[in-house]
Amino acid sequence: MELLKIILYIFGGISALTLLLYLIDKIKAKLGAWRIPEKVLLLFSFFGGGIGGALGMLLFRHKTRHWYFVVVNILGVLLQAGVLGYLYFFYI
Numbered sequence: 001m002e003l004l005k006i007i008l009y010i011f012g013g014i015s016a017l018t019l020l021l022y023l024i025d026k027i028k029a030k031l032g033a034w035r036i037p038e039k040v041l042l043l044f045s046f047f048g049g050g051i052g053g054a055l056g057m058l059l060f061r062h063k064t065r066h067w068y069f070v071v072v073n074i075l076g077v078l079l080q081a082g083v084l085g086y087l088y089f090f091y092i
Helices: 002-031 038-046 050-060 067-091
Strands: none
Touching: 002 038, 002 050, 002 067, 038 050, 038 067, 050 067
């Protein structure tokens, strides 16, 4: 059960960081400043930050015109759910 809690905290932290990255990129886009590369946002969204990425798209209306951001965020959420489900049912 401890491992499941640790993974939940890790996914929560990465999702929070991903949400923050989407916010920072949105602010920089409005200011015309240097932006966070798309591949960074996509990597964070896929590897543990799918929920934060999806929330960032919805809350900040950011990257909503790019279909691949929607797909990667959905895949990221599914990956998180798969890891947590596996740990819950087979590890514990």
